Amino acid sequence: MRDTGGITGYHAHVYFDEGTVAQARALCAAARDRFGVVMGRVHETCVGPHPHWSCQLAATPAQFAELLPWLALNRRGLIVFAHPESGDDLADHRDHGIWLGCGLPLDLSIFAKG
Numbered sequence: 495m496r497d498t499g500g501i502t503g504y505h506a507h508v509y510f511d512e513g514t515v516a517q518a519r520a521l522c523a524a525a526r527d528r529f530g531v532v533m534g535r536v537h538e539t540c541v542g543p544h545p546h547w548s549c550q551l552a553a554t555p556a557q558f559a560e561l562l563p564w565l566a567l568n569r570r571g572l573i574v575f576a577h578p579e580s581g582d583d584l585a586d587h588r589d590h591g592i593w594l595g596c597g598l599p600l601d602l603s604i605f606a607k608g
Contacts (some may be wrong), residue, residue: 498578504558506531506576509546509598512538518572522549525565529557543587543600546573564593566594573598 506525510518520537526533534550543550553561558576565574573595577586584605591597 498554498555500580501555501578502581503555503579504505504553504561504576505579506551506553506558506561506563506574507544507548508551509544509548509573509575511547514572515547517570518549521565521568521570521572522551525551528564529561530555531561535537536562542550543602543604544575545598545600562592569594571595572597575600 495596508518508522515536515538522533522536525531532552536547536549537544538547540546551561562576563601565576575598576592576594578590580586580590580592584602587600587605588602
């Protein structure tokens with residue numbers, strides 16, 4: 495069993511499309527204001543491994559403990575992908591991800607070493 499002490503934070507990626515962009519902006523802004531998490535840019539294009547438009551919420555472990563249940567209750571159909579920040583990007587995304595809503599395939603090729 496691995497110790498969680500190596501987790502420095504978490505990212506929650508809220509996925510949306512042109513029909514739900516306003517909903518996602520409001521959800522992310524509410525999370526920022528309520529929990530003090532860092533709200534990233536609202537990307538109206540696919541970025542990194544993410545298969546949909548997204549906005550990242552960056553949280554400390556303590557913030558994430560409150561953020562994740564709140565997102566589960568307030569996402570109103572939006573898909574959220576969350577993962578720890580342990581220093582191993584590939585494992586964090588591939589092996590340690592948490593999905594709210596349906597899981598989707600990620601493009602993990604960006605984490606290929608070489």
